[in-house]
Amino acid sequence: MRFGIGWRPELGAAILSSLDRIDAVELLAEEHAASDRRALRFLRRNVPITVHGTSLGLASTEPVDRKRLDAIARVVEWTEAESWSEHLAFVRAGGMEIGHLAAPPRNDATLEGLMRNVDEARRVVGTAPLLENVATLIDPPFSTYDEISWLEAVARATGCELLLDLHNLYANATNFGFQPAIPRVPIGAIHIAGGKRIEGNRVLDDHLHAVPDAVFALLAEVTADLVILERDGRYPPFAELLGELDRARAAA
């Protein structure tokens, strides 16, 4: 297994100077245009890159936006990415932009929309995305699948590997009272991250805190080619993040 980290401009210098301990870097597609091109060229030459999208909204009965798909395709091509990924979420409906990743109704209508959107994504980008489970505070209404059977149905219907976010799995298991289990389908990559407890003892997946023990425990149960640590703010000294990667290596 390989172990990498999500590229964030605030971490850029530390990442570039620590590539001997980082096997791959995940680049957010939507931040590509705002990132330092010189740093990205250096990254491209020196470490495998995987591209991560947050705005396509593939898990929807509405068609994926072609302009957003074209933008992802350009980033995948420019970075010579080894893979790319998107979330099992919807981000807009009827022209209303939600602004982030909303868990879709886990039902056959969403599954059919997802299959159409993945086909279009595969055609435009040239390769299929890995599909990531999302964290949610709301158990999505109109659902007929539970979380794990949904992920398994998604992988089987689309032929895509999962990007299994272990903190999202842990958060949803905590928020909705089920036992977290590893879906029995191909898993291409893993995300690890941390969050915090909020009202009602719910877990909010904010990527602002250290990876909890429960996530490392789940990591010991799953195999994938790549594990990516995500951190979106309140950055600790970079040595702490490298320490989390070391702990992931030990746990896997």
Place this chain on the structure above:
Amino acid sequence: MTREQFLAALYTDEAFRARFIDDPRSTALAAGLTEDDARELAGMDMEALRLAARSFEKKRARR
């Protein structure tokens, strides 16, 4: 409204969300959803809805 459009409105439109929390069934039926859908929506965790809407609002504000 479709089901997804209804959920998107709940997550983004504060006034719509307030009407829904006050009277979920009538709000859902007025939006064109079925009686079954309205019944399911009425069972939503309204506190979770408030928290999720707040989280989405923060994300939108950062963009």
